Amino acid sequence: MNPDDDRYKDLIGKMLKLPLTDREIPVIADSYVDKEFGTGCVKITPAHDPNDFEVGKRHNLPELTIMHDDATIDLPGSKYDGMDRYEARKAMVADLEAQGLLVKVVPHAHNVGTHDRCKTTVEPMVKQQWFVKMDEMAKPAIEALKSGRLKFVPESFGKTYLHWLENIRDWCISRQLWWGHRIPAYYCEECGEMTVAKIRPDKCPKCGCTNLHQDEDTLDTWFSSALWPFSTLGWPKQTEEMEYFYPTDVLVTGYDIIFFWVIRMVFSGLEQTGKEPFHTVLIHGLVRDSQGRKMSKSLGNGIDPLEVIDKYGADALRMTLITGNAPATTCVSTGSAWRPAATSPTRCGTRPASL
Numbered sequence: 536m537n538p539d540d541d542r543y544k545d546l547i548g549k550m551l552k553l554p555l556t557d558r559e560i561p562v563i564a565d566s567y568v569d570k571e572f573g574t575g576c577v578k579i580t581p582a583h584d585p586n587d588f589e590v591g592k593r594h595n596l597p598e599l600t601i602m603h604d605d606a607t608i609d610l611p612g613s614k615y616d617g618m619d620r621y622e623a624r625k626a627m628v629a630d631l632e633a634q635g636l637l638v639k640v641v642p643h644a645h646n647v648g649t650h651d652r653c654k655t656t657v658e659p660m661v662k663q664q665w666f667v668k669m670d671e672m673a674k675p676a677i678e679a680l681k682s683g684r685l686k687f688v689p690e691s692f693g694k695t696y697l698h699w700l701e702n703i704r705d706w707c708i709s710r711q712l713w714w715g716h717r718i719p720a721y722y723c724e725e726c727g728e729m730t731v732a733k734i735r736p737d738k739c740p741k742c743g744c745t746n747l748h749q750d751e752d753t754l755d756t757w758f759s760s761a762l763w764p765f766s767t768l769g770w771p772k773q774t775e776e777m778e779y780f781y782p783t784d785v786l787v788t789g790y791d792i793i794f795f796w797v798i799r800m801v802f803s804g805l806e807q808t809g810k811e812p813f814h815t816v817l818i819h820g821l822v823r824d825s826q827g828r829k830m831s832k833s834l835g836n837g838i839d840p841l842e843v844i845d846k847y848g849a850d851a852l853r854m855t856l857i858t859g860n861a862p863a864t865t866c867v868s869t870g871s872a873w874r875p876a877a878t879s880p881t882r883c884g885t886r887p888a889s890l
């Protein structure tokens with residue numbers, strides 16, 4: 536409940552019995568709860584909702600997982616255990632009704648995520664993940680820019696780079712995907728010991744058992760991409776190519792890739808090779824659609840230049856690209872008027888004065 540909600544003040548700190556499972560849960564007060572919504576009380580589920588997770592952290596609530604990876608219910612000992620989530624939902628509503636605990640059901644617009652392609656509802660889960668501790672890794676990358684060894688064209692994008700590095704958070708590098716570099720962590724089937732190693736160990740260092748399995752998570756795609764400037768040249772071997780081509784010179788990219796890739800190439804390069812992977816980052820403009828959105832395969836809002844040429848001619852296409860995409864612009868040109876890009880209105884301020 537909300538701490539300002541006088542209706543329930545006397546209940547804070549008491550325990551209540553959760554219908555259907557008979558578990559006892561504490562009544563807590565947190566400003567996250569909207570007292571105008573519904574009864575003004577909400578059940579917190581720390582293991583299955585990002586906001587509830589934060590509330591749970593503030594109040595030391597246990598993170599109880601109630602769903603398996605296939606979205607069937609994980610409540611051993613209850614009648615719902617093993618049911619599909621939607622069947623379980625129907626059964627629970629029916630049981631609440633049967634016990635006289637259901638006041639009413641009303642339609643409610645929510646913002647629970649769905650899968651882009653099949654529209655299946657995505658269930659947030661709490662899972663163990665791998666993180667890279669970033670504070671020490673960020674320092675040399677900050678220094679690279681401040682010392683002038685690394686520079687941005689236009690220079691203003693150096694601020695974007697610095698701001699991100701100076702407010703860095705630890706980096707979650709594990710992904711639950713099938714493609715990618717697998718996390719090099721090995722677990723002993725016997726004693727559970729975990730070993731992180733460059734080469735798969737023959738046996739468990741603790742109990743000597745040879746039955747080991749590798750972590751199934753893969754590295755975040757940007758972790759692998761960050762290695763690109765030197766892994767393509769044969770690193771970690773000190774190859775002729777490494778010798779000749781590394782560090783490289785100029786990276787040409789869009790502003791939207793500064794955090795994902797540019798920064799990560801810089802700190803990974805510094806960490807693994809001791810050198811910045813390039814000395815200059817040139818930020819070019821982005822081609823956008825008529826609504827100011829980036830063209831993307833998933834949105835399907837790209838245009839085929841050949842069709843445009845057939846319809847308007849090559850000069851018209853060239854003119855549009857030239858006027859709309861001078862270095863570092865992220866604005867879209869629609870004929871004579873400049874329009875801010877819908878996704879990043881502030882970036883318009885970075886348009887060079889000459890335009």
Ligand SMILES: [Zn+2]
Nearest residue numbers: 723726739742
């Ligand atoms: Zn072992």
